[in-house]
Amino acid sequence: MELKEVEKEIFCEVAGVFEIPEGAYNFRVNGKSIGRKSSENIEIKTKKEKSGLDIYIKKGTKNEQVHIPVAISVTGLKEVVYNDFYIGDEAEVTIIAGCGIYNCGGLDALHDGIHRFFVGKKAKIKYIERHYGFGKGPGGKILNPTTEVHLAEGAEAELLMEQIKGVDSTIRKTMADLKDGAKLKVEERLMTHGRQVAESVYEVKLDGVDATATVTSRSIAQDFSRQTFKAKIIGNNKCRGHSECDAIIMDQAQVFAIPSLEAKNVEAELIHEAAIGKIASEQIIKLMTLGLEKKAAEAKIINGFLK
Amino acid sequence: MLELKKIDFWVKEGKSKKKILDDFSLRAKKNELMVITGANGSGKSTLVEIMMGIKKPSNGKVFLNGKDITDLEIFERAKLGISLAFQQPVKFKGLNVYDLLNIAKGELISEQEAEKYLKRVGLLAKKYLFRGVDDKLSGGELKRIEVATILAKNSDVMIFDEPEAGIDLWSFDNLVRIFKKLKTEGKTLIIISHQEKILKLAERILVVEQGKIKILGKPEKVLAKITGEKNGA
Numbered sequence: 001m002e003l004k005e006v007e008k009e010i011f012c013e014v015a016g017v018f019e020i021p022e023g024a025y026n027f028r029v030n031g032k033s034i035g036r037k038s039s040e041n042i043e044i045k046t047k048k049e050k051s052g053l054d055i056y057i058k059k060g061t062k063n064e065q066v067h068i069p070v071a072i073s074v075t076g077l078k079e080v081v082y083n084d085f086y087i088g089d090e091a092e093v094t095i096i097a098g099c100g101i102y103n104c105g106g107l108d109a110l111h112d113g114i115h116r117f118f119v120g121k122k123a124k125i126k127y128i129e130r131h132y133g134f135g136k137g138p139g140g141k142i143l144n145p146t147t148e149v150h151l152a153e154g155a156e157a158e159l160l161m162e163q164i165k166g167v168d169s170t171i172r173k174t175m176a177d178l179k180d181g182a183k184l185k186v187e188e189r190l191m192t193h194g195r196q197v198a199e200s201v202y203e204v205k206l207d208g209v210d211a212t213a214t215v216t217s218r219s220i221a222q223d224f225s226r227q228t229f230k231a232k233i234i235g236n237n238k239c240r241g242h243s244e245c246d247a248i249i250m251d252q253a254q255v256f257a258i259p260s261l262e263a264k265n266v267e268a269e270l271i272h273e274a275a276i277g278k279i280a281s282e283q284i285i286k287l288m289t290l291g292l293e294k295k296a297a298e299a300k301i302i303n304g305f306l307k
Numbered sequence: 308m309l310e311l312k313k314i315d316f317w318v319k320e321g322k323s324k325k326k327i328l329d330d331f332s333l334r335a336k337k338n339e340l341m342v343i344t345g346a347n348g349s350g351k352s353t354l355v356e357i358m359m360g361i362k363k364p365s366n367g368k369v370f371l372n373g374k375d376i377t378d379l380e381i382f383e384r385a386k387l388g389i390s391l392a393f394q395q396p397v398k399f400k401g402l403n404v405y406d407l408l409n410i411a412k413g414e415l416i417s418e419q420e421a422e423k424y425l426k427r428v429g430l431l432a433k434k435y436l437f438r439g440v441d442d443k444l445s446g447g448e449l450k451r452i453e454v455a456t457i458l459a460k461n462s463d464v465m466i467f468d469e470p471e472a473g474i475d476l477w478s479f480d481n482l483v484r485i486f487k488k489l490k491t492e493g494k495t496l497i498i499i500s501h502q503e504k505i506l507k508l509a510e511r512i513l514v515v516e517q518g519k520i521k522i523l524g525k526p527e528k529v530l531a532k533i534t535g536e537k538n539g540a
Contacts, residue, residue, distance in 0.1 A: 218400075246400065285361055286397040288381040289390060290411045290460060297382075300410065304401030 003029070006102040006135075007071045014098030014130040015069035025067040026053060028081070030074050042066055042093070052082035052114075059088030059120065067096045070113065075105020075139045080112040089120035089152075098130040101141040101167075108140040115147050122154040129159070133166030140168040147174045151182035153208065162189040163198065164306065172200045174215075178239075180208035188217040189306045192225035192253070202231040206239035206268065215243040220302055221253035232260040235268025245274040248305060309358060309389070309464050309495065310334045314367035316353055316518070327353045329518040331367070335464070340486065340496045342506050345515035351499045352394065354515065355466045358497070359391040360384045371464070388463035392456075392470055394499075396449040399440045404452055407440055411459040424455040429481045446473035454482065464495045471502045483508065506530060 003011070007029055011017045020035070024042035027035040031051075038044050041061040045054045055066060068083065087093065103109040119125055133141030149157050155178075163170060176184050184204060192198050204213045213233060221227045233241035245257040259272035279301050287297035316328040327350050335341050343351050356362040357369065360381040368377045371387055379387070399407075408421045422432030428451040438444065440452060450473050457465055471479050483504055489496055490508075498505060506512055512529040514522040522529050 280397075282393075282397045283399055285381060286393065287410060289359055289361075289385050290407075290456060291382055291385040291413055292410060293380075293382050300402070300406075301399065304399060304406060307401045 003034075004073060006073050009134075010071040010073070010100030010102060010132065011069050013132045014071075014100045015067055015096050017067060017069060017096075021065065021067045023065040023067070024055075028068070028070045030072055030077055031079050039064065041091075044068075047082060047084075050082050051080065053084070055083065055085045057085065057087045057091050057093050059091060061088065061091040061093060063092060065094045065096065069097065070099040070111060071102075072099070072109050072111055073102040075103050075109055075137060076107030078108070078110040080114070082114045083116070085115070085117045085125075087117065087119045087123045087125055087155075090122045091120065092124045094126040094128065096128045098128070098132070099143055099145075100132040100134075101143065102135045103133070103139045103141050104135040104137040105139050106137055108142055110140075110142040110144070112144040113146070115145070117147075117149045117157065119149065119151045119155040119157055121152045123152070124156045124158075126158045127160070129161045131163040131167050131170065133168065141166060142169045143167050144171045145173070147172075149174075149176040149184065151176065151178045151184060151211075153179045154181045155179075156183040157185070159184075159186045161186070162306075164189065164191050167192075167198070168194075168196050170198045172198070174201070175203045176213065177205040177207055178211035178213060180210060182208055182211050184211075184213040184215075186213075186215045188215075188219075190217065190219035190227065191222070191302075191306060192219075192227055193222040194225060195223070196225040197227075198225070199228040200230070202243070203234070204232070204241060204243075205234045205236060206241055207236045209238050211237065211239045213239075213241045217245045218247070218305055219245075219255070220248045220250065220306065221255050222250045224252045226254045226256075228256045228258070229274075230258045230260070231272065232262065233270050233272070234262040234264065235270050236264050238265060238267030239269070241268070241270045243272045245276075246305075247276045248279055248302070249276055250278065308334065308337050308370075308372055309497070310370040311354075311357070312368045312370065314354075314357060314369070315365045316350075316357065316362065317365045327518050328357070328364070331519065333513065333520070333523075335495055335497055337463075337495055338490070338493050339510050340490050340508055341498070341511050341513060342509035343497065343499045343513045343515060344501055344506060345521070349515040350518040351515050352468055353518075355391060355468055355497065355499060358464075358466060359389060361391075385460070385462070390457050390460045390462040390465050392453050392465070392467045394468040394472060396446075396453040397440075398442060398444075398449070401439070403437050403439050404455075405436045407452070407456055408459045411456040412461075416459075421459075424458045425452075427458055427485060428452070428455045429478055430455070447475055447478060450474050451478060454485065458485070462494075464497070465489065467496070467498045467500075469499050469501075471500060471505065479504070503530075 257274040
């Protein structure tokens with residue numbers, strides 16, 4: 001697997017990969033798979049009808065990982081990729097995805113990744129997705145991930161989704177439906193700067209008895225950037241749902257939080273919290289009394305907030 | 308030695324100005340334990356905020372070991388050897404106790420060293436080290452963590468703004484022991500307090516009233532005067 005330096009940097013940033021990882025993997029560079037391995041329990045197949053993968057994880061698989069990072073280093077490349085994950089009952093896996101774009105040209109580079117997870121009974125998945133952009137060209141670095149999670153009875157999904165740097169425009173859509181006793185936990189970390197635009201949309205349907213979902217978004221909007229957070233939780237049964245948007249706004253940025261709850265059962269317990277504000281001055285002062293300059297104090301607070 | 312010379316501090320109140328500190332001069336000697344007391348709104352907290360550089364005086368100068376630090380920023384004073392434990396500890400989203408102790412120390416310290424500071428303030432170190440400095444901690448826990456950061460910072464001049472507020476009796480006794488120990492370590496301690504046990508630790512007590520020094524002297528003299536006033540003598 002031959003990689004350019006920028007592609008190595010992307011894989012390192014988005015998937016923490018410095019070398020060929022253990023377990024199953026598929027590395028995609030500029031629209032093509034450049035390295036793939038299935039394992040005894042995890043099979044990766046190319047989709048026939050459209051671009052993307054079907055990934056099958058056998059029932060009862062334990063403590064395995066799948067890496068499917070994507071790198072784009074060509075200006076003007078635009079792709080839509082469909083990846084479907086079929087996770088067998090009682091399997092426990094970690095899926096590391098993510099996409100990075102290096103664009104030093106004048107044309108937009110775009111990756112729309114549509115990931116669907118069909119999680120079997122009592123299976124557990126941890127999904128880690130990082131997005132990253134760099135390159136000084138005027139062409140946009142655009143990433144639009146769509147994540148669909150279908151959780152069977154007793155299944156659990158933990159989604160950790162980060163977009164920390166360099167993505168000019170993103171519309172992030174996450175949809176989930178949960179059956180009896182299923183659990184969903186989503187942690188989103190987002191930072192925008194310059195004139196970047198980010199929209200994050202969640203729709204979670206708690207269909208089953210005792211289904212629970214927590215959606216937490218922490219974001220920082222700097223410079224002239226603009227963020228929108230929309231989270232809808234629908235309680236269709238005896239269930240618990242909690243959404244939280246916590247944003248730090250700086251400079252001339254704008255942040256919009258639009259939480260929404262729909263209780264369609266008397267036993268549904270749904271909560272939303274949204275807080276937007278600048279960095280509290282007393283936090284900066286406290287760190288300055290411990291010896292940090294103002295900029296360093298702000299950086300500590302921001303890094304901590306997004307940690 | 309920390310010295311304030313002829314400090315005035317004004318705040319705007321509508322179209323007029325209100326004087327919070329009025330021609331205030333004070334010298335805390337090296338290794339002195341000074342306790343500042345006085346009624347709410349008398350100017351005590353403003354006084355220590357001016358020492359730390361959080362507020363700039365309208366007039367007057369601040370000196371540390373003879374060096375004029377009036378125009379220095381908060382972090383510059385911190386680096387020169389002044390620290391301040393806040394009356395209301397600050398909460399953070401995402402910073403844990405270990406992070407804060409590392410920042411206070413100015414370098415990455417071992418977990419064992421961090422635990423040492425927590426133990427000194429009576430916290431079960433392993434339980435607290437990686438807890439967020441946030442709403443999930445009680446007021447008393449936050450207060451003790453605040454003191455732990457001052458111990459980690461290890462400045463020559465340590466200022467405490469009502470350190471006893473919100474902590475239980477056992478922790479209060481422990482705090483008194485900490486102050487005694489710091490005194491033996493050669494620290495200069497300036498403590499805002501209303502607690503008799505802390506007032507009795509002082510070499511000098513300063514009573515502030517309406518932005519001025521009302522009394523400054525040895526504890527027995529000051530306490531006798533305060534008690535006499537309370538009894539109508």
